Amino acid sequence: MVEETNIKHALLKRLEPGEDPRIRRIRCPVCWSETMIQIRKGAASLPRNDALIEGLELMNAPEKETPCTVCEDEKAEFECETQCGELCGKCNETLHARGRFRDHRVVTCQQGREAREKTCQLHEQELDVYCYSCEMVVCQHCAAVGQHKSHECLSLIEAYNKEIKAIEQVDKDQQGYIQDLRKGLKDIETCGTQIEESASRVKEKIIDYFNTLTLALDKRKNDLLSQLDKLKDYKLSKLVEQQKEIDYNYDQMHNTMVHIQAAMQRTGRRDVLKLRNHYKNRLKLVPMYPTPVDVVENPVFQHQLDKDNDVDMIKKCGHLEFAPRVTGVLFPYKTDFDSNGIMYWIGRNYGTAPHYKNPASQGLITVVASGCEYGAEANAIMHQCIADKHMTYMSNDSCGAWLEVQLGVQYCLCPTHYTVRNCPINPGHALCNWAFEGSNNGFEWDVLRDHRDDHELPAIRASTHTWEVVDCQKSYTRFRIRVTGPNQHHQQHAKFHYLLLAGMELYGYVNKLL
Numbered sequence: 297m298v299e300e301t302n303i304k305h306a307l308l309k310r311l312e313p314g315e316d317p318r319i320r321r322i323r324c325p326v327c328w329s330e331t332m333i334q335i336r337k338g339a340a341s342l343p344r345n346d347a348l349i350e351g352l353e354l355m356n357a358p359e360k361e362t363p364c365t366v367c368e369d370e371k372a373e374f375e376c377e378t379q380c381g382e383l384c385g386k387c388n389e390t391l392h393a394r395g396r397f398r399d400h401r402v403v404t405c406q407q408g409r410e411a412r413e414k415t416c417q418l419h420e421q422e423l424d425v426y427c428y429s430c431e432m433v434v435c436q437h438c439a440a441v442g443q444h445k446s447h448e449c450l451s452l453i454e455a456y457n458k459e460i461k462a463i464e465q466v467d468k469d470q471q472g473y474i475q476d477l478r479k480g481l482k483d484i485e486t487c488g489t490q491i492e493e494s495a496s497r498v499k500e501k502i503i504d505y506f507n508t509l510t511l512a513l514d515k516r517k518n519d520l521l522s523q524l525d526k527l528k529d530y531k532l533s534k535l536v537e538q539q540k541e542i543d544y545n546y547d548q549m550h551n552t553m554v555h556i557q558a559a560m561q562r563t564g565r566r567d568v569l570k571l572r573n574h575y576k577n578r579l580k581l582v583p584m585y586p587t588p589v590d591v592v593e594n595p596v597f598q599h600q601l602d603k604d605n606d607v608d609m610i611k612k613c614g615h616l617e618f619a620p621r622v623t624g625v626l627f628p629y630k631t632d633f634d635s636n637g638i639m640y641w642i643g644r645n646y647g648t649a650p651h652y653k654n655p656a657s658q659g660l661i662t663v664v665a666s667g668c669e670y671g672a673e674a675n676a677i678m679h680q681c682i683a684d685k686h687m688t689y690m691s692n693d694s695c696g697a698w699l700e701v702q703l704g705v706q707y708c709l710c711p712t713h714y715t716v717r718n719c720p721i722n723p724g725h726a727l728c729n730w731a732f733e734g735s736n737n738g739f740e741w742d743v744l745r746d747h748r749d750d751h752e753l754p755a756i757r758a759s760t761h762t763w764e765v766v767d768c769q770k771s772y773t774r775f776r777i778r779v780t781g782p783n784q785h786h787q788q789h790a791k792f793h794y795l796l797l798a799g800m801e802l803y804g805y806v807n808k809l810l
Contacts, residue, residue: 362382362405364382364384364387365382365383366381366383366384366391367386367387370384370387371384374402374405375402375403375404375405376392376400376401376402377402378401380397382405383402415435416437418435418437418438418442421436421437422435424452424453425438425449425450426449426455426456427439427444427447427448427449428448428449428450429448429449430444430447505614509613527597528597531593534592535592535593537592538591538592541585542589548582548583549582552579556579623805624806624807625806626804627804627806629762633679633680633681633717633801636803637801637803638801638802638806639655639661639677639679639800639802640652642661642703643658643660643679646660652682653682654674654678654682660704661677661701661703661704662701662702664699664702665697665698665699665795666691666692666694666697666699668689668690668691669690669691669693670688671687671690672687672689673689675687675797675798677701677797678799679799680717680760680799683717683720683758683798683799685758686720688719688720688796688797688798689719689795689796689797689798690719690794690795690796691795691796692794693793694779694793695779695780695782695793696778696779696793698777698778698795699776699777699795700775701776701800701802702773702774703773703775704773706809707773707807707808708736708772708809709771709772709807710769710770710772710804710805710807711772711802711803712764712768712803712805713763713804714732714763714765714775714800714801714803715760715761715799715800715801715802715803716753716760716761716797716799716800717758717797717799718753718754718756718758718760718796719796719797719798720757720798721757722757722796724755724784724785725755725783725785725794725796726756726783726784726796727747727753727779727784727795727796728749728751728781728783728784729747729748729749729779729783730779730780730781731743731747731777731778732745732763732777733776733777734768734774734775735772735773735774735775736772737774738774744765744768745765747763747780748780748781749781751784755784758798760799768804771805771807775802777795777797779795783796
């Protein structure tokens with residue numbers, strides 16, 4: 297183990313027994329200059345700073361008791377300011393109890409030390425001047441003709457008053473700051489109360505609205521059920537009437553047939569032949585019901601409950617605007633590939649460089665992709681101001697191909713718009729089905745905009761277009777474009793799934809993370 301203590305440029309090192317001392321050089325933690333040491337002796341070969349070591353020993357040494365200058369046996373408790381020196385309690389009483397010693401001024405040793413601390417050791421004058429250059433208290437002689445004569449000095453009272461005013465000003469500023477904080481806390485509390493009250497009012501309105509809607513739906517339900525019961529009774533009554541009529545015809549025909557059969561059994565063969573026409577006429581007098589019997593009513597009830605998407609309209613009843621406040625610095629969209637995008641800002645080394653360079657080539661942004669058939673991933677995010685007709689990115693022909701842009705760990709973006717530039721090489725190709733997604737870990741992705749059969753990016757070389765990202769309230773550090781279907785192509789039968797990009801720009805609210 298190596299212990300270090302660095303005071304200014306001094307470095308003390310001690311190698312514990314058993315530690316490998318094969319060290320060739322060490323570096324000062326303050327000035328970073330290297331010092332060569334002997335391999336065998338290790339840290340023991342470093343030059344000693346005797347003054348520093350002695351100072352440390354004095355600082356850490358325990359305070360010694362001062363003996364009485366008379367008896368030299370007891371601890372000194374008093375100090376005579378005249379010439380008697382430091383005395384113990386007994387010697388002080390004995391010495392200053394008679395003669396001219398009674399007029400000596402005696403103080404405790406602590407008071408004497410404090411008095412000496414207030415007196416210049418060079419001129420034995422009171423320390424009543426403050427030197428601002430050295431930040432220490434000096435005497436008037438030091439300030440006038442001594443080593444502090446060219447320094448900014450003020451009397452101790454003036455310096456005290458000046459510092460008091462400065463402290464009061466600081467205190468006043470802090471008091472204003474505290475008042476602002478208190479006001480902010482009060483405003484937050486008031487806003488919280490208002491939110492609770494407003495939410496309660498809106499809740500009551502929502503309950504009343506849906507209670508009214510429920511009553512209207514219940515009334516409509518009861519009306520429909522009543523109409524259904526009436527229609528059912530009507531259908532059943534018509535069936536009963538038809539049934540009665542058929543029963544009557546059935547009974548008439550059945551009775552006539554029974555009568556004819558009985559007469560035929562009683563009559564001989566010759567009489568039956570004579571009475572044939574009479575029997576036929578008798579059957580013709582029986583009312584005939586049309587057959588096959590056609591039921592007068594249909595068992596099906598014609599109905600339609602979901603008229604004009606009523607259920608969907610009910611599901612969408614009411615609207616509550618959910619729009620939390622988005623914070624951060626706004627990078628607003630004006631035109632395609634203007635100088636307001638975050639990628640352009642990062643390409644200028646976060647706004648500090650005068651000219652733009654591709655941030656991916658500078659290592660400021662990381663670009664990864666599912667695959668690359670032509671070009672380079674870095675070309676997919678370059679700004680149009682440095683675009684070249686041969687610089688592009690084209691993925692493999694695969695549905696699900698993606699390209700991810702990582703902003704890094706310093707900044708996150710809540711997007712409002714994004715711009716892409718089509719490939720300048722392949723004619724007749726353009727994105728048509730894709731998803732624009734955001735993530736903070738690279739595993740869980742949120743779809744920010746889903747494009748289905750989108751032809752807004754013209755299928756011509758180097759075309760550009762910008763889309764708005766609606767209702768995004770979350771910030772992300774990673775963004776991805778993922779192919780979800782075939783591209784546009786001037787040949788309708790062609791089904792390609794290339795991800796073609798020669799530029800990208802992002803707009804929105806930027807927040808600093810680190």
